[in-house]
Amino acid sequence: GAVVSQHPSRVICKSGTSVKIECRSLDFQATTMFWYRQFPKQSLMLMATSNEGSKATYEQGVEKDKFLINHASLTLSTLTVTSAHPEDSSFYICSASDRGNNSPLHFGNGTRLTVT
Amino acid sequence: QKEVEQDPGPLSVPEGAIVSLNCTYSNSAFQYFMWYRQYSRKGPELLMYTYSSGNKEDGRFTAQVDKSSKYISLFIRDSQPSDSATYLCAMSPNTGFQKLVFGTGTRLLVSP
Numbered sequence: 001g002a003v004v005s006q007h008p009s010r011v012i013c014k015s016g017t018s019v020k021i022e023c024r025s026l027d028f029q030a031t032t033m034f035w036y037r038q039f040p041k042q043s044l045m046l047m048a049t050s051n052e053g054s055k056a057t058y059e060q061g062v063e064k065d066k067f068l069i070n071h072a073s074l075t076l077s078t079l080t081v082t083s084a085h086p087e088d089s090s091f092y093i094c095s096a097s098d099r100g101n102n103s104p105l106h107f108g109n110g111t112r113l114t115v116t
Numbered sequence: 117q118k119e120v121e122q123d124p125g126p127l128s129v130p131e132g133a134i135v136s137l138n139c140t141y142s143n144s145a146f147q148y149f150m151w152y153r154q155y156s157r158k159g160p161e162l163l164m165y166t167y168s169s170g171n172k173e174d175g176r177f178t179a180q181v182d183k184s185s186k187y188i189s190l191f192i193r194d195s196q197p198s199d200s201a202t203y204l205c206a207m208s209p210n211t212g213f214q215k216l217v218f219g220t221g222t223r224l225l226v227s228p
Contacts, residue, residue: 032214034214043217043218043219044160045218046215104150105213107161108159
């Protein structure tokens, strides 16, 4: 089945630094990938839609200059958390579909970000 | 009011029990309904999905959607300790499976 790989699984960084998270579709091409964020005991919340070869679409309340998304190829999307702060500490998960809009999303295993 | 409401649990049952997990929602535009299972520190794994109302069965799992009541359910028969996880309902409007709105998840504990 469709596999989405995410790296790293866990990262700890100091406040003010930037962190890059990679999301890869391993056995399919994904023109669109989705980035979600999950705070403890809260729902997964969609942050942005990553589109191959074009700008990402951000959900309301998500700062595009803080969460930089690059989708440079059909199998790779990256999320960079710039100038991270402790309140950015969360579980970031990417997802993609192997058949576009007509099939459910497959999720990566997530990245646990801790900003100290 | 949240668009999707789900009791966080935990729900504790003995092995072999029938488990009922539920979500309610407020947006009548939702047409696609999914259930994901999430183990600790892992991403969600798709269990089942349905479109519009009705039932769908897959092995020990049955998903039900009642759009008139804005209520969806996941039943697990003959529950096993390996079913212990957090179960997330997710839904989306008639734009397809993308841009999902999730419930908070129900933590299920199945004891041997």
